[in-house]
Amino acid sequence: MHLRKGGGTIMRQKRHTAKGEQGARADVRPMNKVMRHFSGKIGQPAGTLFHTGERREERPVITVFGYNEERHVRLDVQSLEECRDLREKYKVLWINIDGLHEVRVVEDTGRMFGIHPLTQEDILHTHQRPKIEEYDRYLFLMLRMLSIAAGSGTVAEEQLSMVVGSGYVLTFQETSGDVFDSIRERIATSGTSLRKRGADYLAYALMDAVVDNYFSVLEQFENRIDQLDTQLLDQSADAAFQSIYTLKKELILLRKSVWPMREIVNSISRDGFDVIDDASTGPFFRDIFDNLILVIETVDTYRDIAIGMYDTRLAIVNNRMNEIMKVLTIIATVFMPLSFIAGVYGMNFRYMPELEWRWGYFAVWGFMLALSVGMMLYFRTKRWF
Numbered sequence: 001m002h003l004r005k006g007g008g009t010i011m012r013q014k015r016h017t018a019k020g021e022q023g024a025r026a027d028v029r030p031m032n033k034v035m036r037h038f039s040g041k042i043g044q045p046a047g048t049l050f051h052t053g054e055r056r057e058e059r060p061v062i063t064v065f066g067y068n069e070e071r072h073v074r075l076d077v078q079s080l081e082e083c084r085d086l087r088e089k090y091k092v093l094w095i096n097i098d099g100l101h102e103v104r105v106v107e108d109t110g111r112m113f114g115i116h117p118l119t120q121e122d123i124l125h126t127h128q129r130p131k132i133e134e135y136d137r138y139l140f141l142m143l144r145m146l147s148i149a150a151g152s153g154t155v156a157e158e159q160l161s162m163v164v165g166s167g168y169v170l171t172f173q174e175t176s177g178d179v180f181d182s183i184r185e186r187i188a189t190s191g192t193s194l195r196k197r198g199a200d201y202l203a204y205a206l207m208d209a210v211v212d213n214y215f216s217v218l219e220q221f222e223n224r225i226d227q228l229d230t231q232l233l234d235q236s237a238d239a240a241f242q243s244i245y246t247l248k249k250e251l252i253l254l255r256k257s258v259w260p261m262r263e264i265v266n267s268i269s270r271d272g273f274d275v276i277d278d279a280s281t282g283p284f285f286r287d288i289f290d291n292l293i294l295v296i297e298t299v300d301t302y303r304d305i306a307i308g309m310y311d312t313r314l315a316i317v318n319n320r321m322n323e324i325m326k327v328l329t330i331i332a333t334v335f336m337p338l339s340f341i342a343g344v345y346g347m348n349f350r351y352m353p354e355l356e357w358r359w360g361y362f363a364v365w366g367f368m369l370a371l372s373v374g375m376m377l378y379f380r381t382k383r384w385f
Contacts, residue, residue, distance in 0.1 A: 060099030061176055066090035067187050069196050074188070080108050092199045093168040094187075098176040100124055109170060113138070115163060123161040123172050130260040132267050138165040139275045141203070141264060144257045145179060145210055146217045153224075155217060155250050157257055160210065164203040164275050171206065179213040180206060200281045204288070207265070211288055214258065214295050221251065221302050225309075232313060241313050248306040255299045262296065265289040330385055334375050338368050 064075040064083045068091035077083055080095070087093050097105060103124060110120045119140050122128055133140045141162040149156040160178075163170040183205050186194045194205055224247055231240040268285045272278055276285075345354070345364060354360035379385060 058099065060097055060102050060105050062105070063096045063098075065094040065096075065184070065187050067092055067094075067195055070190075072187055072190075072195070074184075080105075080112055084112065087167065091167065092202055094171070094199075094202060095168070096171045096173070096180075098173050098178075100126065100172060100174055106172070113163065113165060113168065113170065115170075119163070126159045126174055128159065130257075130264060132264045134273050138163050139203075139273050140164075141207075143207065143210055143261065143264070145173075146214060146254070146257065147179075148217060148220050153220070154246075155254055162203060162206065164199060166275060167199050169199050169202050169206070179209045183209055197280070198277065200276045201284070203276075204281055204284045208284070208288055211261070211291055211295070217254075218295065218298055218302070221247070221254075225302060225305055228309060232309060233316065241310075241317070244306060244310045244313055248303065248310055251299060251303040251306055255296070255303065258292075258299065259296065262289065262292050265292060326385060330376075330379060333379075334372050337371055337375075341368055341371075 059078075062077050062080065064073075064077055064086065066073045066075075066083075066086045066089065071090075073086070073090070075083060075086075083093075083095070095109070097109070100106065100123065106120050106123055109115065110117070114137055116135055119133070119135070122140070122142060128142050130144055131142050141164065143160045143162065145158045145160050147156050147158075148154070158174050161172040183194070183202075186192045186205070189195075194201065224243075228240055228244055228247065231243075265285055265288050268276060269282060269289055276282065341364065345352070354364070357363075
């Protein structure tokens with residue numbers, strides 16, 4: 001077995017609507033859950049197949065697309081045995097499986113297409129780092145699909161596993177719903193470039209749809225940054241501090257999720273894999289690489305802005321506290337001599353010179369008021385308030 005590894009993820013800065021974009025699903029795990037279910041792998045032999053994600057009641061959904069330049073077919077099947085003969089009838093076969101909680105489905109797919117047990121293990125372990133691996137008969141890609149979770153507005157992620165072989169592409173998703181509606185429409189439309197090309201071009205189109213959807217995620221981040229920027233100087237907007245902190249944390253996790261994509265696409269463009277036609281499809285992957293560089297730069301820019309906003313908000317809060325402390329300090333300073341005078345004349349001595357004086361009480365009050373006014377004028381001339 002010939003094995004070659006790489007890794008990758010990126011994002012892109014163009015302002016346009018992502019192709020095939022769908023609304024985010026609430027059941028996709030939030031991005032802040034980046035380490036979990038790994039304890040189940042401890043002590044297991046390599047290639048042991050078990051699912052590390054959430055167990056679901058519904059059955060996995062298997063959708064099969066077969067097409068060539070003249071015709072196409074779409075089938076929703078219960079078993080891969082129903083589409084075994086399609087590989088001989090169509091130039092390209094795309095099998096998409098939604099739901100990985102039934103290990104048997106992945107095992108059946110592996111037997112039909114000769115997928116290595118280590119690849120099947122990676123498909124079922126839904127918390128892998130994005131990567132690329134080349135085997136003798138296929139290319140294995142592990143990507144991250146990102147979306148905005150409905151309701152919370154936070155970033156959600158889902159692992160997308162892709163197996164690209166000679167004349168076929170297999171995709172494995174954790175849940176139903178994705179960003180590939182435009183790909184399905186292009187398959188159903190005759191005369192498109194997708195119908196004229198091979199499986200490697202389909203793999204490019206799927207990766208391009210994933211990267212394009214990063215734009216809508218970045219646009220949501222930009223809108224959140226604009227809203228927080230208007231609240232930044234509002235003294236009463238205490239909730240903005242927590243929102244900025246959450247935004248900063250999400251951007252850090254976002255960069256961690258998309259950064260390896262750059263290595264994946266760069267490896268496809270540079271190393272030359274058997275299932276990828278460098279002459280016809282290679283330039284398209286290089287275009288994805290350029291877009292990913294822009295996306296990563298945008299993520300870094302937004303992260304720097306979020307860090308700057310966080311520091312600015314923290315400085316505003318500290319300055320506000322300093323102003324309060326300054327006022328309290330001035331008040332305390334003014335009352336210190338007054339407390340001293342009141343303490344002196346509050347002593348219980350029988351003979352004190354001013355106690356028998358008729359105007360002593362008023363004189364002490366006048367002196368205290370004059371002292372307070374004098375101190376305030378002195379503080380004012382020093383610009384202490």
